Amino acid sequence: MGAHKFVLTSNEEQVKSVAGYFDFILDTVSAVHDYNFYLGMLKTNGNMVCVGAPPPGEPVIPFNLIFQRRSLSGSLIGGLPETQEMLDYGAEHNIVSDVEIIAMKDINEAYERMLKGDVRYRFVIDMATL
Amino acid sequence: MASTKSYAAQDATAPLTPWTINRRDPKPHDVQIDIKYCGVCYSDLHFARNDWGMSVYPLVPGHEIVGVVTAVGDHVKKFKVGDLAGIGCLVDSCRDCDNCKEGLEQYCSNGWVGTYGGMEKDGSGATYGGYSKSILAHEDFVLHISDKQPLEAVAPLLCAGITTYSPLRHWKVSKGQRVGILGLGGLGHMGVTFAVSMGAEVTMLSHTAAKESDAKDWVLINLF
Ligand SMILES: [Zn+2]
Ligand SMILES: [Zn+2]
Numbered sequence: 001m002g003a004h005k006f007v008l009t010s011n012e013e014q015v016k017s018v019a020g021y022f023d024f025i026l027d028t029v030s031a032v033h034d035y036n037f038y039l040g041m042l043k044t045n046g047n048m049v050c051v052g053a054p055p056p057g058e059p060v061i062p063f064n065l066i067f068q069r070r071s072l073s074g075s076l077i078g079g080l081p082e083t084q085e086m087l088d089y090g091a092e093h094n095i096v097s098d099v100e101i102i103a104m105k106d107i108n109e110a111y112e113r114m115l116k117g118d119v120r121y122r123f124v125i126d127m128a129t130l
Numbered sequence: 131m132a133s134t135k136s137y138a139a140q141d142a143t144a145p146l147t148p149w150t151i152n153r154r155d156p157k158p159h160d161v162q163i164d165i166k167y168c169g170v171c172y173s174d175l176h177f178a179r180n181d182w183g184m185s186v187y188p189l190v191p192g193h194e195i196v197g198v199v200t201a202v203g204d205h206v207k208k209f210k211v212g213d214l215a216g217i218g219c220l221v222d223s224c225r226d227c228d229n230c231k232e233g234l235e236q237y238c239s240n241g242w243v244g245t246y247g248g249m250e251k252d253g254s255g256a257t258y259g260g261y262s263k264s265i266l267a268h269e270d271f272v273l274h275i276s277d278k279q280p281l282e283a284v285a286p287l288l289c290a291g292i293t294t295y296s297p298l299r300h301w302k303v304s305k306g307q308r309v310g311i312l313g314l315g316g317l318g319h320m321g322v323t324f325a326v327s328m329g330a331e332v333t334m335l336s337h338t339a340a341k342e343s344d345a346k347d348w349v350l351i352n353l354f
Binding site for chain 2: 077080083084
């Protein structure tokens with residue numbers, strides 16, 4: 001996998017290997033999780049950005065930010081100019097989503113599968129089926 | 131008013147079922163789109179079930195919309211009939227506050243209008259999303275879509291794509307940086323793709339062992 005890798009966060013050895021490691025973490029998780037655990041993976045001046053919105057869980061402990069001048073940030077979708085820029089960039093670099101096409105009538109079943117995490121990686125409805 | 135077929139939730143516990151939307155009348159700056167595909171975002175599910183306590187029913191979800199322009203108003207300059215077009219998470223904003231003037235409509239100080247579950251600023255009623263045959267919006271909130279890519283696979287870029295692209299760009303992720311992507315779902319897989327394209331050294335972080343083989347298969351197939 002070249003420079004890219006996978007770290008199983010339930011494996012202590014693997015977690016240790018990324019302590020103080022990242023410049024940037026993009027947190028897409030919308031289930032409750034402990035931010036402090038992941039802040040420890042940032043190096044000095046590192047930044048973790050939340051784009052998933054979980055219900056309240058463990059409080060963030062400022063100590064984890066202060067000692068390595070780390071940041072915890074948030075970000076919401078994008079504006080219109082940037083969305084167009086992203087689409088153009090995607091076209092230039094041939095970036096698309098990995099999708100599973102469904103019929104409109106199967107939307108309720110698709111929701112159930114999403115709740116189980118059973119989708120790789122996005123359902124897309126074919127509107128010809130409506 | 132034009133009526134269009136859709137799928138809607140009638141309340142927080144009902145499954146989505148067929149429903150007819152009466153879309154508002156087109157205005158001089160509006161672009162009308164025949165919807166070909168619509169991505170399914172987790173927000174759709176949360177809104178359909180009123181998980182965030184702000185849903186108004188009937189609710190037609192869907193904000194990863196791609197299709198073909200079928201009509202344009204007299205003042206429309208950016209689109210013509212037959213163009214591919216997309217609509218993402220918002221269809222209007224105040225266009226007057228500092229954030230809107232900077233093109234940061236998603237942080238509009240006076241509140242932006244969501245593609246579904248929002249209220250039109252002109253008082254014409256609720257907004258209904260992309261689980262439908264057609265939609266219309268002001269040209270400034272409609273995106274150009276390339277004809278070089280499979281349309282169905284571009285649809286999720288309108289929410290999952292921009293949600294991950296925007297922070298990667300804002301914080302200037304670049305070549306050689308070590309980037310961790312936490313969670314490998316609809317958002318995460320787009321984040322990995324964009325971060326790799328920007329030259330970052332990407333690590334996928336997940337607490338689920340099953341995701342590891344998925345991720346490895348997926349990375350091998352898609353990124354190399
Ligand atoms: Zn979304
Ligand atoms: Zn504004």
